Amino acid sequence: MTRQTLIVERNVEVNMRDGITLRADVYRPDTPDPLPALLQRTPYGKAFSQTSFALMAAERGYAVVNQDTRGCWASEGDHYPFVHEMDDGYDTVEWAARQPWCDGQVGMFGASYVGYTQFAAAVTQPPALKTIIPSITFCDAYSSMRYGGALALGLGVSWNLSFGVMMAIMRHPGSDKEKNELMDQLIAAVDQMALGQTFDYMPLNDLPLIGRDGLARYLADCLAHPTRDDYWQRLNCPHEAISIPVFHVGGWYDTFIANTLHDFCGIHNQGNTRQKMLVGPWVHGSYDGHAGEVDFGLRASSYLLMPDEIQLRWFDHWLKGAENGIMEEPPMYIFVMGDNRWRFENEWPLARTQYTPFYLHSGGAANSLHGDGALSPETPTDEPVDSFVYDPRNPVPTRGGGLCCWQAALPSGAYDQREVEARPDVLVYSTPPLEHDVEVTGPIELHLWAASSAPDTDFTAKLVDVGACGYARNVQDGIVRARYRNAATPAEPIQPGEVYEYTLDLGATSNVFKAGHRIRLEISSSNFPRFDRNPNTGRPIGDEVELRTALQTILHNAEHPSHVVLPIIPR
Numbered sequence: 001m002t003r004q005t006l007i008v009e010r011n012v013e014v015n016m017r018d019g020i021t022l023r024a025d026v027y028r029p030d031t032p033d034p035l036p037a038l039l040q041r042t043p044y045g046k047a048f049s050q051t052s053f054a055l056m057a058a059e060r061g062y063a064v065v066n067q068d069t070r071g072c073w074a075s076e077g078d079h080y081p082f083v084h085e086m087d088d089g090y091d092t093v094e095w096a097a098r099q100p101w102c103d104g105q106v107g108m109f110g111a112s113y114v115g116y117t118q119f120a121a122a123v124t125q126p127p128a129l130k131t132i133i134p135s136i137t138f139c140d141a142y143s144s145m146r147y148g149g150a151l152a153l154g155l156g157v158s159w160n161l162s163f164g165v166m167m168a169i170m171r172h173p174g175s176d177k178e179k180n181e182l183m184d185q186l187i188a189a190v191d192q193m194a195l196g197q198t199f200d201y202m203p204l205n206d207l208p209l210i211g212r213d214g215l216a217r218y219l220a221d222c223l224a225h226p227t228r229d230d231y232w233q234r235l236n237c238p239h240e241a242i243s244i245p246v247f248h249v250g251g252w253y254d255t256f257i258a259n260t261l262h263d264f265c266g267i268h269n270q271g272n273t274r275q276k277m278l279v280g281p282w283v284h285g286s287y288d289g290h291a292g293e294v295d296f297g298l299r300a301s302s303y304l305l306m307p308d309e310i311q312l313r314w315f316d317h318w319l320k321g322a323e324n325g326i327m328e329e330p331p332m333y334i335f336v337m338g339d340n341r342w343r344f345e346n347e348w349p350l351a352r353t354q355y356t357p358f359y360l361h362s363g364g365a366a367n368s369l370h371g372d373g374a375l376s377p378e379t380p381t382d383e384p385v386d387s388f389v390y391d392p393r394n395p396v397p398t399r400g401g402g403l404c405c406w407q408a409a410l411p412s413g414a415y416d417q418r419e420v421e422a423r424p425d426v427l428v429y430s431t432p433p434l435e436h437d438v439e440v441t442g443p444i445e446l447h448l449w450a451a452s453s454a455p456d457t458d459f460t461a462k463l464v465d466v467g468a469c470g471y472a473r474n475v476q477d478g479i480v481r482a483r484y485r486n487a488a489t490p491a492e493p494i495q496p497g498e499v500y501e502y503t504l505d506l507g508a509t510s511n512v513f514k515a516g517h518r519i520r521l522e523i524s525s526s527n528f529p530r531f532d533r534n535p536n537t538g539r540p541i542g543d544e545v546e547l548r549t550a551l552q553t554i555l556h557n558a559e560h561p562s563h564v565v566l567p568i569i570p571r
Contacts, residue, residue: 006059009026012065016091020075020077023073024067026066027058028062035103036105036315037099039107039109040054040067043114046066051066056308060312061320065096085117086120094128105130107315109133116134116138116141119139131244132245135248135249136285140236140237140259148484149483150531152255153199153529154404154530157219158410168215172215186209189208199528202547239267243272245318246272246274247314248260252281252476252509254282255402255403255404256284277332277348279334279510284403287301287307292412329344330345330346331346332344337510339512349567358565358566364385367386367425369472373429375430375521380556380558385553385554386427387552388427388525388551389550390458390526392535393547396420396528398528400415400417401474401530402477416471418470421522432518433517434515439510439511439569440568440569441569444509447563450499451497452497452553454494457536458480458534459502460522460524460527461524462475464519464520465520477506477527480503482502485502506564508567519566523554536548
């Protein structure tokens with residue numbers, strides 16, 4: 001066996017078009033031959049991010065560049081999320097292609113924000129960029145922070161505290177004493193986040209360290225721009241500009257799974273068919289088969305799947321011309337939960353999908369899992385309404401799901417929902433035990449007819465797989481903010497007491513509800529702190545300090561047939 005000697009160069013300077021210098025570590029084999037380059041542009045520290053993959057790829061004949069993005073760690077400039085990634089990405093790709101150790105071809109890799117840096121570079125179309133592998137990420141920054149008009153509060157607070165403030169303290173011009181005091185404030189805020197106290201802070205615009213006068217102001221800017229205005233448009237990576245091969249990686253319990261699927265479809269619909277997608281039962285940042293309380297088995301883990309090898313196969317094909325069969329395989333490789341097996345598919349959504357409505361039913365008392373709520377394919381006739389009181393001072397707590405970015409405060413994945421379902425402000429609708437397996441693979445949408453006593457409020461929903469023993473595993477969830485119920489129009493308050501039809505996007509999944517299990521739908525008005533709580537006042541939420549209760553009414557009758565549309569796959 002031949003031993004490969006590697007060269008590692010630290011803090012290699014890369015000059016940007018505006019004179020700012022970014023720094024990178026380069027890992028490459030000790031050879032005079034030029035090689036394809038693999039680039040990762042990360043805000044999380046080039047010395048900490050994917051170094052094991054960099055070493056593996058270098059041993060396999062690649063020159064690997066790990067670069068700190070602008071304003072982070074060893075790189076110069078001011079950090080502000082997303083703004084500079086297009087220009088900096090183009091400049092870095094073309095810089096790498098000009099180096100004597102590069103053969104003029106560049107691929108990119110990395111996850112989360114690092115996935116966005118790939119899309120940002122790709123839309124500028126640098127000639128040397130040949131392919132990317134964006135994982136658990138998004139093209140559209142707006143939809144990464146807004147769901148049905150509601151703010152992804154847990155993500156925004158935890159990411160800005162744990163990352164943005166840290167970078168700001170490192171670059172702070174003050175004395176060591178001042179920096180230490182700021183660090184003490186950061187530690188207190190993060191520790192209080194784990195206790196839930198940081199999320200409760202009001203008004204949100206004055207949150208310590210991350211409010212509009214704080215060290216990291218991205219969250220405050222998200223609050224100031226609740227709709228898809230020019231602020232967000234400049235950060236969007238349009239699908240039509242991405243013409244190179246793309247390998248997408250996502251997780252059913254990842255906070256960005258809807259983005260992953262949307263980007264795959266959007267790029268394909270623009271004529272780019274050189275794509276693949278891999279989706280496992282994973283949470284954000286992990287390829288472990290264990291998600292929350294549920295172990296989906298060894299097949300779901302990186303030990304058997306070896307995602308690094310899959311990525312290298314992709315790069316070998318597109319950067320080295322290897323005929324390794326990866327493009328002969330169907331474009332999608334998804335993990336089907338319940339069956340707990342991988343399966344190839346040819347498209348998304350699946351062509352054989354049978355979109356099936358399941359209607360809400362009750363005798364007017366669907367409150368909690370002890371109520372009389374039912375779910376079935378039969379259309380409702382004349383049924384009484386269900387109602388509950390939403391009190392934003394006591395919101396329904398988040399328990400698992402697609403969360404990020406601080407596990408102590410926001411444990412993600414699959415969890416038993418029965419504690420949540422015991423609340424009277426959660427309506428619960430369940431099928432009888434299933435007589436046979438029912439596979440739900442694809443996008444899930446809820447059509448809900450509802451009224452509120454407030455001028456603005458939220459409605460939330462959660463799809464749940466209930467085992468024969470009663471264990472209620474969350475599958476997917478969603479939310480709609482009443483004032484943003486019409487995505488194509490500006491904010492529009494509702495009239496208290498008036499009935500409106502709301503459409504909730506519950507994301508997508510691939511889950512087999514096994515025989516003997518029940519399909520369950522939860523309806524409420526909060527999922528906190530995954531989403532910010534609506535104070536029910538109708539005023540701008542960032543500055544709001546008042547919280548009001550709201551009486552919520554859910555209709556399910558012949559005129560208002562509230563139902564969830566499940567993408568059922570024949571078996």
